[in-house]
Amino acid sequence: MDTEKKVTINDVAKAAGVSKGTVDRVLHNRGEVSERSRARIMQVIEQLGYSPNMHASLLASRKNYRIVCIIPEFHNGEFWELTEKGIEYGREYAERYGITVEAVMYDQYDLESFQKACAEVLEDCPSGVVIAPMFRNETLKFAKELHAMGVPYVYIDSKIEEDDYFAYYGMPMYQSGYLCADILTLERKIERIHIIRIERDKRGLSDPTVTRRTGFLDYIAEHYPDCTVDNTFIDPKDKAARFAKLDELFASDPDPYKYIVMFNSRVHFVADYLRAKNITTCRVVGFDVLDRNLALLREGFVQALIAQRSDKQTAAAITAITDYLIMHTVPAKKDNYTHMDIINRYNCDYYL
Amino acid sequence: MDTEKKVTINDVAKAAGVSKGTVDRVLHNRGEVSERSRARIMQVIEQLGYSPNMHASLLASRKNYRIVCIIPEFHNGEFWELTEKGIEYGREYAERYGITVEAVMYDQYDLESFQKACAEVLEDCPSGVVIAPMFRNETLKFAKELHAMGVPYVYIDSKIEEDDYFAYYGMPMYQSGYLCADILTLERKIERIHIIRIERDKRGLSDPTVTRRTGFLDYIAEHYPDCTVDNTFIDPKDKAARFAKLDELFASDPDPYKYIVMFNSRVHFVADYLRAKNITTCRVVGFDVLDRNLALLREGFVQALIAQRSDKQTAAAITAITDYLIMHTVPAKKDNYTHMDIINRYNCDYYL
DNA sequence: ATTTTTTCCGTTACCGAACACGGAAATATA
DNA sequence: TATATTTCCGTGTTCGGTAACGGAAAAAAT
DSSP states (O other), X not given: OOSOOOOOHHHHHHHHTSOHHHHHHHHTTOSOSOHXXXXXXXXXXXXXXXXXXXXXXXXXXXXXXXXXXXXXXXOTTSHHHHHHHHHHHHHHHHHTTTOEEEEEEEOTTOHHHHHHHHHHHHHTOOSEEEEOOOXXXXXXXXXXXXXXXXXXXXXXXXXXXXXXXXEEEEOOHHHHHHHHHHHHHTXXXXXXXXXXXXXXXXXXXXXXTHHHHHHXXXXXXXXXXXXXXXXXXXXXXXXXXXXXXXXXXXXXXXXXXXXXXXXXXTTHHHHHHHHHHTOOOEEEEEEOOOHHHHHHHHHTSOOEEEEOOHHHHHHXXXXXXXXXXXXXXOOSOSEEEOOOEEEOTTTGGGOO | OOOOOOOOHHHHHHHHTSOHXXXXXXXXXXXXXXXXXXXXXXXXXXXXXXOOOHHHHHHHOOOOOXXXXXXXXXXXXXXXXXXXXXXXXXXXXXXXXXXXXXXXXXXXXXXXXXXXXXXXXXXXXXXXXXXXXXXXXHHHXXXXXXXXXXXXXXXXXXXXXXXXXXXXXXXXXXXXXXXXXXHHHTTSOOSEEEEEXXXXXXXXXXXXXXXXXXXXXXXXXXXXXXXXXXXXXXXXXXXXXXXXXHHHHHHHOOOSSEEEEESSGGGHHHHHHHHHHTOOOEEEEEEOOOHHHHXXXXXXXXOEXXXXXXXXXXXXXXXXXXXXXXXXXXXXXXXXXXXXXXXOTTTGGGOO
């Protein structure tokens, strides 16, 4: 197993009775080779089991690959921060192979900003793209252009089903809602659940968590058909208004022990309220491990979080493209649904 | 950011007024360089920010690194199989850099077999070692020898505290027991818990799960001081005897809804019994995602599993050594406690 | 002062692949 | 038949290190 001397391009050349220049030409099919030698060389490559030496190749080639990641912009402590950390990890890997990785960000509430980001990316034709899509139609259009240019693109976080993407790394949304219901109810029969949602004033912005909510409601309907489900909408920008809304909620429900759920990373909005009022008789479940959520989990104002390793996902996306560029390998699976982590106060310290 | 031409060994040589041969000599401190030039070269390296090109180095050097992994032997579907899969992943990475990875297995119930494995490994001095330790004293002795030889070693799964290891990748055992209690009880007051343990006839074999059990019992004592905890010992090799023991257990406890826990990967022993008797009124929690456990989880005879990604852990261990060998980098953290995954029927499909 | 030994360093031939260059052979054109 | 074009392919240089080799200069021994 160790006497197996690696077969080189020279061995192939010799065995095929040509020079390594010719072998190289067929390897990168850049023409100027007769069909006869081409076939011969291919056959020799096959039978010697030749595969090029990555390092020699990297050393000799002056190629300049670039991977671009298109993600929503964010403030400190917000969900997408973890994705950016994943870009760091991915970059570390890619840079070993002389591949640069850059991030282009857009405002997830502004279609035009997304369009601008896409245009910009198309402009300087990258070698590969990682994209966290928010706008379905625009993304499809963008994807089509990438496809035409032969640029592989990987979806993270969510994906556009019909499309011919290189790979996908993300959470199964419907299942995550289903799981969430199980975690919230602790498998006991409960009478009433409060869903807290974000008010969306923007026109036509599709709610990214709708599928998740569906999964949740399906679980409840299947297991506790008599359970009441309330929806309360809160304003992400106005704390006073939020508190008022929640005051209202707490006044309306006489049961002191309440079950509260949010389907996005903003569960800290609710927990902050509970903390302010020192209410400890609720079971609160949300998504994603933000610092704020984690702190409130430790303090006991959130009972559980369901999370995905979006940093690892992003890193995996970049790794996949890198490997494709330097070794022409394709990921084992096109759709990579990542595990849904259940985080509570007893295992949260080892999560990040 | 992209005009930064990489500084090469030639740049350093020129700037220091020597030849690259000399620079190479100080780089690998293989002597034959005057102190004066050495200092000068070091200074130039510092100030130009030179770092060697990994690929050129790998290409030119005919070094033959070998990483050896020492793990318990196993049958199909057993716990350590996942670790071996991790070796595969790790190998894939290491082989890119011309590093071979091999596994040496020992019988985890036989001290001599472990000693033999260690001796064998020391024999052909590897460049790095990954070890899943079972015998404390023997491992320490082995570690000391590796240390003397300057061979870095990484612990996986569990570690020997006092020792000067290169890194550790594994689960926090005490915490996993604590978490397990939370998962088992679903935070409701219960009266009686059945712990199922493996009969250990072998003399002096330390139980690897004792710390975990302590964590579990502490949780129970803190939260439900009145809860009764029974211990039942079963024979791993004798199914009939197991069934008899469990028959006994079920006869002795009048409550039809039982809470059962095991602290190792063999929870399928219990679930098999429940399945055979078609008992569905228990809450059963165990550890580790084996195929058998997973199947029984899906069928509803196990309610939850607590797991660690021991494949990822092993791969990380190999990666760490590889990076050290080829780039002299040291892992960010010496102790890497991995997340405790909570697996139930709703998220198990996305685990592996 | 001469010879021997050390110390120190430059030269050179790789490693395996990429690619530019130029030229022989084959084919087309005159 | 002579010349111009293609087609096809070998050669040589380069990428950034590694390490053996051998030689000049300095130090030690005679």
